[in-house]
Amino acid sequence: DTEVTQTPKHLVMGMTNKKSLKCEQHMGHRAMYWYKQKAKKPPELMFVYSYEKLSINESVPSRFSPECPNSSLLNLHLHALQPEDSALYLCASSQDWEDTQYFGPGTRLTVL
Amino acid sequence: AQSVTQLDSQVPVFEEAPVELRCNYSSSVSVYLFWYVQYPNQGLQLLLKYLSGSTLVKGINGFEAEFNKSQTSFHLRKPSVHISDTAEYFCAVKGTSYGKLTFGQGTILTVHP
Numbered sequence: 001d002t003e004v005t006q007t008p009k010h011l012v013m014g015m016t017n018k019k020s021l022k023c024e025q026h027m028g029h030r031a032m033y034w035y036k037q038k039a040k041k042p043p044e045l046m047f048v049y050s051y052e053k054l055s056i057n058e059s060v061p062s063r064f065s066p067e068c069p070n071s072s073l074l075n076l077h078l079h080a081l082q083p084e085d086s087a088l089y090l091c092a093s094s095q096d097w098e099d100t101q102y103f104g105p106g107t108r109l110t111v112l
Numbered sequence: 113a114q115s116v117t118q119l120d121s122q123v124p125v126f127e128e129a130p131v132e133l134r135c136n137y138s139s140s141v142s143v144y145l146f147w148y149v150q151y152p153n154q155g156l157q158l159l160l161k162y163l164s165g166s167t168l169v170k171g172i173n174g175f176e177a178e179f180n181k182s183q184t185s186f187h188l189r190k191p192s193v194h195i196s197d198t199a200e201y202f203c204a205v206k207g208t209s210y211g212k213l214t215f216g217q218g219t220i221l222t223v224h225p
Contacts, residue, residue, distance in 0.1 A: 006155075042202055042215035043156065056212070090155055098206075100146070101213055103156040 003027075004104035006091050012110045015081060021107045023074040023091030031097035032074040034066060035090040037106070043090055049074060050097045081111045114139035114205050118216035126224050127195055133188040133219045135203035145186040146204040146213070147177055156202065162186060173197070198223045 004025045013019050023032065031050045035043035048056035049068040063085075065077040074091055088108050092101040119134040137143065144163050148156040160171025167179040177188045186203060203216040 004155075040218075042218055045212060048212075092156075098208070100144075100158065100161055102158060103148070105155040108153070 004091055004093055004102055006089075006104040006107050008107060009105070010108045010110075012112065013078065013081065014112050015083070017081075018077070018079045020078065021076040021089055021091075021109075023076075023093075023104055024072055025093040025102075025104075026072055027093065027095075027102070028071075029093035029095050029102075030071060031094045031099070032068065033092040033094075033101060034074070034076050035092065035103075037088040037090055039087075047076075048097060055097065078109075081109075083111050085109065086111045114141075114143060114207060114214050116203050116205050116214055116216035118201075118203050118219050120219050121217065122220045122222065124222045124224060125193055128192050130191050131189065131193050131197075131221065133201050133203075133221065135186045135188065135216060137184050137186065137203075137205045139184075139205060139207065142208045144206045144208055145177075145179060146206070147171065147175070147186075147188050148202045148204060148215075150200045150202065150218075152199070159188070159201070193221070193223045195223050195225060197221060 007022045034046040037043045046060045047066045052068045063080050067075040088106045090106045091104040094101045115138045117136045125131045146161045147159040160169050162169050162179045170176045175190050200218045200220050202218050206213045
């Protein structure tokens with residue numbers, strides 16, 4: 001089973017809202033990732049968690065705040081986003097951060 | 113540092129025809145190579161991967177790819193495509209000792225009846 005789940009599937013928010021994206025995996029993977037994918041572009045890495053600790057932050061603005069409450073869960077807290085932050089947000093996981101990454105279906109975010 | 117170049121942004125093909133999607137990479141270290149497929153409004157699904165061993169790798173849905181170290185290529189092939197293969201395909205590279213996955217710009221494969 002290589003399933004990564006993400007909720008919600010779609011999210012529309014205003015620039016003053018606070019919302020969260022959720023990602024879950026039950027494969028026992030110890031590395032989890034957030035990617036951002038703009039239309040007609042490849043995914044771009046945002047954050048990497050390894051063994052529940054943030055190991056990579058690709059210079060992401062502070063209005064994006066990741067959280068890894070346990071080894072199966074990864075959240076992305078959103079606050080004061082801009083319209084240009086509208087994108088597909090993908091979560092991925094891997095056994096270890098050197099291993100093959102498996103992606104979830106994504107959350108389509110629209111910021112008004 | 114590593115990079116990936118997908119040589120074709122769009123590939124139109126007729127159903128049951130063969131197809132090749134081209135991928136070249138650049139890296140100063142040993143790499144792992146991947147092909148992912150993305151159907152409209154969906155996440156990325158792993159098609160196949162090269163980690164080591166045989167340079168011909170078979171994946172899901174009848175796809176295969178060949179790792180060519182001298183030409184730094186990892187082209188994806190399918191002998192006979194179906195309408196359902198219409199999607200965007202991403203080639204990706206990762207250093208064997210470094211976790212960051214670097215994607216190419218993607219190739220949109222459109223299969224016509």
